[in-house]
Amino acid sequence: MISLDPIGHVRSTLTRREHAPKQGHEGAPVARLVFEPRVILALANVQRGDELLVLTWLHEADRDTLQVHPRDDPRLPLTGVFSTRSQDRPNPIGVHRVRVTSIVGPAELEIADLEAFDGTPVLDIKTVLDRLRER
Known part of the structure; x- marks a missing residue:
């Protein structure tokens, strides 16, 4: 068992699935990540301008869905969810590439490009690595 x-959780003006863009870079409003006090030390060194991968639990997803029309376009053929970015999937873990626009406080980050709804649980965040710097 896992x-x-x-x-933490997402604080956003997006409250309904039908109002959210398909991807964050397609017009998502500025949002905030609000963290639990127990993880504040893990935010050390996160800075304005950083790119992060935010892992969320897409709590409004349909976990029984195995195939979708990509981008909810019925003109496109049904496709297995594992080859799409659909939130409807057996384990609805969201992966969002975002940019930190402001450090609001010790437990809150303002971010750009997040299409997740208000109240979405945050499971983890990871920094985006620049492959050129890794070498």
Whole structure:
């Protein structure tokens, strides 16, 4: 058995699936990640301008869906969810590439390009690595 304990949640003006862009870079409003006090030390060195991968639990997803029309376009053929970015999937883990626009406080980051809804649980964040710097 796997047990996940969210480290925070999303605060956003997006409250309904039909109002959210398909991808964050397609017009998502500025949002905030609000973290649990127990993980504040893990935010050390996160800075304005950083690019992060935010892992979320897409709590409004349909976990029984195995095929979708990509981008909800019925003109496109049904496709297995594992070859799409659909939130409807057996384990609805969202992966979002975002940019930190502001450090709001010790437990809150303002971010750009997040299409997740208000209240979405945050499971983890990871920095985006620049492959050129890794070498």
